[in-house]
Amino acid sequence: MIRAGIVGGAGYIGGELLRMLLGHPEVEVAAATSTRLSGRRVDGSHPNLRGLTDLSYVAPEQLPECDVLFFTASSLDDPAGRAELAARGKVVFDLSADLRLKDPALYRKHYGREHPVPELLADAVSGLPELHRESLRTADLVSVPGCMASASILALNPLAAAGLIESRVTVDGRVGSSGSGASAGEMNLHSERSNVLRVFAPLGHRHQAEISQATGLEALMTATGVDAVRGVQVVIRATARPGVTEAAIRAAYRTAYAAEPFVRVVAQKRGNYRFPEPKLLLGSNYCDVGFAYDAASRELLVIGALDNLVKGGAGNAVQSMNIRMGWDERTALGFPGLHPI
Amino acid sequence: MIRAGIVGGAGYIGGELLRMLLGHPEVEVAAATSTRLSGRRVDGSHPNLRGLTDLSYVAPEQLPECDVLFFTASSLDDPAGRAELAARGKVVFDLSADLRLKDPALYRKHYGREHPVPELLADAVSGLPELHRESLRTADLVSVPGCMASASILALNPLAAAGLIESRVTVDGRVGSSGSGASAGEMNLHSERSNVLRVFAPLGHRHQAEISQATGLEALMTATGVDAVRGVQVVIRATARPGVTEAAIRAAYRTAYAAEPFVRVVAQKRGNYRFPEPKLLLGSNYCDVGFAYDAASRELLVIGALDNLVKGGAGNAVQSMNIRMGWDERTALGFPGLHPI
Amino acid sequence: MIRAGIVGGAGYIGGELLRMLLGHPEVEVAAATSTRLSGRRVDGSHPNLRGLTDLSYVAPEQLPECDVLFFTASSLDDPAGRAELAARGKVVFDLSADLRLKDPALYRKHYGREHPVPELLADAVSGLPELHRESLRTADLVSVPGCMASASILALNPLAAAGLIESRVTVDGRVGSSGSGASAGEMNLHSERSNVLRVFAPLGHRHQAEISQATGLEALMTATGVDAVRGVQVVIRATARPGVTEAAIRAAYRTAYAAEPFVRVVAQKRGNYRFPEPKLLLGSNYCDVGFAYDAASRELLVIGALDNLVKGGAGNAVQSMNIRMGWDERTALGFPGLHPI
Amino acid sequence: MIRAGIVGGAGYIGGELLRMLLGHPEVEVAAATSTRLSGRRVDGSHPNLRGLTDLSYVAPEQLPECDVLFFTASSLDDPAGRAELAARGKVVFDLSADLRLKDPALYRKHYGREHPVPELLADAVSGLPELHRESLRTADLVSVPGCMASASILALNPLAAAGLIESRVTVDGRVGSSGSGASAGEMNLHSERSNVLRVFAPLGHRHQAEISQATGLEALMTATGVDAVRGVQVVIRATARPGVTEAAIRAAYRTAYAAEPFVRVVAQKRGNYRFPEPKLLLGSNYCDVGFAYDAASRELLVIGALDNLVKGGAGNAVQSMNIRMGWDERTALGFPGLHPI
Known part of the structure; x- marks a missing residue:
């Protein structure tokens, strides 16, 4: 079992990460952070998880050391704080838009501001397994695409x-x-x-x-x-x-x-x-x-x-984690979808 | 043509009042108030009215004298200010919950507070034409039910x-x-x-x-x-x-x-x-x-x-106005609804 | 008052024609046909019309002489029968796809069959008032576009x-x-x-x-x-x-x-x-x-x-009729749409 | 691995049975029948199963011997044929309404006809595990409630x-x-x-x-x-x-x-x-x-x-099967549902 942390667990991507990781046989969810909901149960904001977990959110500063860390929000507001948090994880999965564009000039053009963490761009591997599977096997920083x-x-x-x-x-x-x-x-x-x-x-x-x-x-x-x-x-x-x-x-x-x-x-x-x-x-x-x-x-x-929250977000991250850890990459991703719906 | 004013024109009930009154052959919309959107076009918040009117919201204090006045919100926050506004209309239609219950004790029980304007209760006629048509013919204060x-x-x-x-x-x-x-x-x-x-x-x-x-x-x-x-x-x-x-x-x-x-x-x-x-x-x-x-x-x-915004709100008010004014009570209320939908 | 007939009144376009024509001050609905529902009330299939009419469908062969006739379906299955019905109206509005393309070869390419009534193409005017208003003033055959x-x-x-x-x-x-x-x-x-x-x-x-x-x-x-x-x-x-x-x-x-x-x-x-x-x-x-x-x-x-059934169908037909008859072209088309919805 | 058959696999309940059984580690889907779609791929009617199976429907008479059989439709039309099919399974799960009411007179009152198979009523156990878990451990005929x-x-x-x-x-x-x-x-x-x-x-x-x-x-x-x-x-x-x-x-x-x-x-x-x-x-x-x-x-x-197709149908059947077979009753039923949705 490895220990996983989710920074920004109360949003919709956070909820899907929790759903998948709670059902993952190789992963223990060590912590999910929420500034606003610190101390409150995660199934309060993600009611589909009732009965699956008794976890409560912690404040970001309470984030423990983890093997893998998932960030759901941009580092824009506080790059230094973010870097400090990121250091608590051996492998980091970034689900924000920060590291998707390799060229800071392109970022500036499309997001209308300076890139908050240009120094991270070189090491980030794109979390799209179909294109980057080999690189993902050894990546320590993964950027999940939009x-x-x-x-x-x-x-x-x-x-x-x-x-x-x-x-x-x-x-x-x-x-x-x-x-x-x-x-x-x-x-x-x-x-x-x-x-x-x-x-x-x-x-x-x-x-x-x-x-x-x-x-x-x-x-x-x-x-x-x-x-x-x-x-x-x-x-x-x-x-x-x-x-x-x-x-x-x-x-x-x-x-x-x-x-x-x-x-x-x-x-x-x-x-x-x-x-x-x-x-x-x-x-x-x-x-x-x-x-x-x-x-x-x-x-x-x-x-x-x-599904924008799964293969378009949390699922790509979990699939990338599975590859990085050397597990069957389908682990915890077995739900095929419903019909009719 | 009579002059109508709407106090609180930017909400959903306000929008439906505007739609009906702009299509009413006997009514001129003199003003619609909005504290937040004063000076902005009404079709900005009610985009279905594009092309029907060039009206802009005015601040409540700019409300002119009117023949009929529609209030869409409670007088709770400012009973005195409301009374002053109400004095600018000869006939007032109140679409809030203020005057629906005749007994202030019942109001207290269900709304958890003292009644803001108990002195108005005696004169208010319920704006449900099917039960109160005769009283509505002479009413100067009409309370539209929930x-x-x-x-x-x-x-x-x-x-x-x-x-x-x-x-x-x-x-x-x-x-x-x-x-x-x-x-x-x-x-x-x-x-x-x-x-x-x-x-x-x-x-x-x-x-x-x-x-x-x-x-x-x-x-x-x-x-x-x-x-x-x-x-x-x-x-x-x-x-x-x-x-x-x-x-x-x-x-x-x-x-x-x-x-x-x-x-x-x-x-x-x-x-x-x-x-x-x-x-x-x-x-x-x-x-x-x-x-x-x-x-x-x-x-x-x-x-x-x-439709909660029509027969459950603005439509009952307009029908009551038609009765009060002695017009065909169907005026401006002719749309029968759609099928399929 | 002119007399209007609808051939194919039980479908969705037929229902919208009925809604508009029943509210039209210059038009009397003389008949709506339905092969399948002949003898049944029109508000059985168009429940939004309850209370507006006691009309029942008639069989096509019972269609009386009319001033204007609306056809909602193609003449493909029975061109001769259709021509006979069309002769009962002075002005015909065709809401099928039959007469939309001027070139029978283009029809063949897009519909995969020979044109059923090529002899009608020359006289048909497109029922899109914004492009063909002048021609519509004298048209006796109008083809409403898709x-x-x-x-x-x-x-x-x-x-x-x-x-x-x-x-x-x-x-x-x-x-x-x-x-x-x-x-x-x-x-x-x-x-x-x-x-x-x-x-x-x-x-x-x-x-x-x-x-x-x-x-x-x-x-x-x-x-x-x-x-x-x-x-x-x-x-x-x-x-x-x-x-x-x-x-x-x-x-x-x-x-x-x-x-x-x-x-x-x-x-x-x-x-x-x-x-x-x-x-x-x-x-x-x-x-x-x-x-x-x-x-x-x-x-x-x-x-x-x-709305595909109104400006994309029945509404264009009624607007074209208003133009053809010399009335205000907005007659019976005053409903502006709703917000919120 | 046991062999499961689904009689009536092309409907919605059939699709959910397939989804769950294809993901069940102890079960092999031996056959799914469909009179109408015999010979066609099951993922044609259940497109969510694309990539999970190459199974095609068979005609009912081709149903092989199975360990467990699921019936999704009533035996009303052909009780004898149904009995013959049922004999091909050791344990039968009936998802129709046939066996839900224990009293044939009650059936007659509510369904307006004679009970098609009254002789089966005595042996049928209700497939609601929370009320009948112990009986289900040895049941050979299970009736899943509405x-x-x-x-x-x-x-x-x-x-x-x-x-x-x-x-x-x-x-x-x-x-x-x-x-x-x-x-x-x-x-x-x-x-x-x-x-x-x-x-x-x-x-x-x-x-x-x-x-x-x-x-x-x-x-x-x-x-x-x-x-x-x-x-x-x-x-x-x-x-x-x-x-x-x-x-x-x-x-x-x-x-x-x-x-x-x-x-x-x-x-x-x-x-x-x-x-x-x-x-x-x-x-x-x-x-x-x-x-x-x-x-x-x-x-x-x-x-x-x-979910009417899961806990209200196919899921109750699978949970009952798990109990009957002595497995963890949560097997193949792990999906917790989604939020937001």
Whole structure:
């Protein structure tokens, strides 16, 4: 058993980390911190954990030494304090946006401020196992990518790596309300956020820089909030290079993902669930990817889906931890999702 | 044209008052106040009104003299200031809970505080036209009842008045999130409030006192928040008196409501919409009432439905105003609701 | 008073026609036909109309002579019978897809069959008042465009007409379940259709031909079913021509729509409802259009929204009828939509 | 490893049985039958199982000998054929309504027909482990109770057994659309079933007989369909016997359920999730029970919640199988549910 700590355990990503780690046979949850809820039971804020744990939050300064540490929030407000906390863990998983972009200039452009911890960028390995599994085996600092970025990268990378598509793609991301976090303002009230198709990022969503960094493609991204709590779907338009066949596209996905435990290729000719559908993935660590292709016009539609809090966050972190520790990487990630739902 | 003012125009009830009054051929909206949004356009907070008005909010102290005044919030915080504002209108419609209970002791029991304006209670007429139409023709102070109370009273009163049921009834109210208002806390976040069946008032909901006051019945009330923005449904269990037939029940409703423009009796033997269904009433001023009866056991289920912001609030106020002014009481209340929805 | 008939009154478009025509001061509904429900009350299938009418469906062969006739279904199955019925009306509004594409070859390509009534194509005027108002004043055969096509055309046409954008645009349509009609199969079961982001037309949706025909642009269209009953939103990526400014785009919309009663330009810098949002339009005849533009890259996002059964169907038909008859074209179309919802 | 067969694998209960059994370390799924889909892959109808199995449906006559057999549908249509199939399993779990009521006369009253297999009633053990664990250890025929009945019995039985409540209770059941099954008619279309509060059983719902049989109480039951795919909540009004304290009620629950792995008592004074909330239980085998009590009036509200396809169906069957086979009864039932959702 190793000891795990969660810094920022009261948010939605914290809750999913707790759910998975409490069910992990190799892990003991040593502590979950919350400044606001210190001393309160974790199942007060995560009621699905009732009966599974008697743990209560501790203040950050009470964080004990741990083998692995998960940070759910940015170090922006207090980089020094964060560094001190991070030193209490041998391996650190950062689920904030801090370390996703390798280039501090790009960070500045997309986040509108100086990078808080540029000195950490060189050592951070991206917590996307499908692309970085070998590096993860020895990483001591892992940066888990953004939810829409993860879906887009997994959907696009086999095609980009095989040289099957032109560089410029357009990404239409659709996302549920849990992406806005557990503390949020009037725009996330049920009466306002229900039934929406809210184009909240019409042009230039931040995740497009992550997608470009990972795939080498130019990505133009739009994002819409939909009436769901969990779930991300990306619908991507691309143009295939001349001569590319549907078989070549399918082969590229098969080559990339045949051995992957958490990526499925979903591209059927008929049925209610022909393409990746996020509702089927709630609570699961799958990312489903699929496509439709018209060879005559070379129009290609690529689709990805995942649960933003699992494969788009906490699940990627746990899968990365499993790899880092040398365990079966599926451990504690076995829930396949539900149908109907 | 008469001049209407709305004190507290930025909330959800304020928005519905604006929608109806802007479409009312006899009314000019002279002002809508908002302390927080003074100077801002009303269609900023009520985006459905874009293109219908260029009105901006004014501060309460800028409220001009009006023929009719609508108050959407309690006078609790500042009874003196409220009285001064109220003096600027010839007829006042109060949509808060202040004047709903006639007995200040009952108010104290249910609201846990002293009544802020007991001196107003004697003159206030209840803004439920089906029960108080004659009094409303000359009323200068009208108190609009609560949304679940209105549905329950309209569903129960014909039976109570005709002496068809035993006194004790149990009321199960189901209500959407707009009942919590436009400013609300973490419990109303989309991620928390979606998909709920939240029993927020297990026993003794306040509206039971209003129901008892109006019908003379002892009412025990439970309330559940459901995953809807608008809409109230009450499902009421009662026991018929010995010998009561289904025909007698139906006749009591027919007698009470045959001439009512905004109450429909919905009690069919089959179909998808056999009983009152709030989704069909969104935006409309209808209250649908219905029942199912088993003569052998004398079990009686009574059901009522309405839009909490319309017939459960702003629509009742406008209908009362129409009566008070001697106009066709359906004026500006013609929207029948949608199907499918 | 003129006499109106609805052929195919039991479907969702038929229900909306009934709602509007029953509230129209110049129109008497002479008959609504239904083969399956002949003899049954119309408020049995359209429960929102309870209390508004005692009308029952008649069989098609019982259709009386009318001044205006609305057809909600294709003439495909029985062109001769349809022609005979159509002869009973002086002015015909066709809400099927039959007459939307002017070129029978294009129809064949997109619908996979020969055109059923090519002889009607020359006389049919498109029931999109914003583009064809003058022709509608004298039209005796009006073809109401598709719901996603209407939204896209209204969003794109001012820019296309002013020469502000490059030809190729990509259209991402999102649509609720009512677009599949009142009789539908297992894929539309609540348990299957709830919570979906169902990419049902990944490439080459039929409406793209209508968009191209109306705007002269090459349109590539994808369509996704979302968890809504009503509502269409189109999110369109375009590229502005060199030198185009945001002011020029805004001016093109203003010029086109300043005098239009049912198109609003919604493009704000902040707020929860910065861009067109279909939920605000349920039951209303508005089409909201908006955009976001990045002059440096010339990336342009254009957004349109409407209620597929109203401005995307029955509302356009009624507005066209109002124009044809010389009435105020807003008659019976005054409901502005709701907030919150 | 034992061999399990599912007769009727293509429905929603069949899908949940497959999900659990495919993840069960002691069970091999030998066959799942479907008359309609024989030869087709099971992940075609249960898309959440993609990647977990290559199984295809077989026709019922191809059902092999099994150690355990699960029947998801009634034997009504073909009792002889059913008996022949049942003979291919050593232990049979019946998830239909056939064997839930012990008295054939009661069956006749509630189901309106003669009992199809009265000869099986004597041997059938109820698959509700909390009440029948000892009998289940040796049962060869297990009848899984109805979803709303399970929730009600688990919520009421500790109080009934301890003699804390008067006999007559009223049960208000709320249920999602998956309870209507995977093949369903127009009333379950998304456009009709969305947003409903549909009182489909106003008086005398069938499950009330099961509740009475198990608890000895007289139960009067109403049922409402709500806008959810999964989930059951029962809200029960009861009257405590004179002198009963809140502490006594809490003690009764604690005594009954302290050692139960799948029943949690949820009855808090504050919080968003004070009482049992079905959305937190989707996919989990928990039944949460709770209560609110006013000692002065002896009014008692009892609340139960579960996932109708899991603890209200397939999960109860698997838990019963685990008990019957002598395994840890939590095996394959570890998923705790999600928050937020």
